[in-house]
Amino acid sequence: MKLEDVKNVCVVGAGNMGHQISLLCAIYGYKTKCSDVVPEMLKKADNFVNNYLPGRVEKGKLTKEVAEAARKNISFTADMKEAAKDADFVIEAATEVLDLKRKIFADLDKIAPPHAILATNSSFIVSSRIVDATKRPDKVLNMHFFNPALVMKLVEVVRGPHVSEESANLTMDFCKKLEKVPVLIKKEVDGFLLNRIFRVISREALWMLDMGVASAEDIDKACVYGAGHPMGPFRLNDLTGIDLTYIMGMEGFRKSGNPADLPSPSVVEHYVKGEYGEKTGKGWYEYKKPEKK
Ligand SMILES: NC(=O)c1ccc[n+]([C@@H]2O[C@H](COP(=O)([O-])OP(=O)(O)OC[C@H]3O[C@@H](n4cnc5c(N)ncnc54)[C@H](O)[C@@H]3O)[C@@H](O)[C@H]2O)c1
Structure with missing residues (x-):
């Protein structure tokens, strides 16, 4: 064709x-x-x-x-x-x-x-x-x-x-x-190309949040105002869906057996509460509830 x-x-x-x-x-x-x-x-x-x-x-x-x-x-x-x-x-x-x-x-x-x-x-x-x-x-x-x-x-x-x-x-x-x-x-690798790169950034960001080093807002600000990213990793995650991050983490662990691949505690916390990000009105940030049409 x-x-x-x-x-x-x-x-x-x-x-x-x-x-x-x-x-x-x-x-x-x-x-x-x-x-x-x-x-x-x-x-x-x-x-x-x-x-x-x-x-x-x-x-x-x-x-x-x-x-x-x-x-x-x-x-x-x-x-x-x-x-x-x-x-x-x-x-x-x-x-x-x-x-x-x-x-x-x-x-x-x-x-x-x-x-x-x-x-x-x-x-x-x-x-x-x-x-x-x-x-x-x-x-x-x-x-x-x-x-x-x-x-x-x-x-x-x-x-x-x-x-x-x-x-x-x-x-x-x-x-x-x-x-x-x-x-x-040209080869099937987990996370393909860009998500592999972002996984490293996201893992560091989540580690800093979970360790109480900085807030999600400040980590996002650092990426936007210091590295010129259009949005920080937490805001981006609210857009892509925390449910997807959770599923991908579990899948990564299933394959590797490496506990470092498990979703971070704060990801699990949002996931079990059904706070998936923008689509549910709450994730790392709060959003106006999508209007019912
Ligand atoms: N969210 C992102 O940022 C993103 C980015 C790139 C790729 N993806 C991938 O795209 C796919 C969809 O992700 P999403 O974020 O749109 O998820 P989503 O949860 O927003 O949408 C998935 C949709 O699939 C529907 N669905 C379930 N079973 C179905 C079936 N049998 N037939 C037809 N529809 C069915 C659900 O009802 C739902 O509306 C996933 O594979 C995800 O990995 C997501």
């Missing part, structure tokens, strides 16, 4: 990442269907699109025509079969649970046309751990967007040993078509 043959995109999961990846594809002219198993998530995503597009037009960032076309291009459904049946490119952005992803990929393999690429946006699960749930190993890969996906330019494309050069190249080209900056990761 060539890039020009990609017309229909399916995104599985309408959460933090999925709804923005869907809208991104729709803005760039792809017919995009996004599925989720939770009706409220579908409604929330649809509301987001309705608010976002006029806002961008008002700010002069999108033309009225592009916004209108994007609104027509995107749809949300509870039925993954409906979303994936005509897809040329599928991006899975469902909850970070291996068994769930394996089940989704096994289903997608049966539903999506045989030529379709099946990509996972997983932050941690390499496609090698999913690929045997399908019968198209050369087309199953990691395509890792960053949060918020409409804004962040980087996409990590991870070429596992089963991935064909054609699929990797097509995915890189697809990213460029979406005006993203893709990087090709």
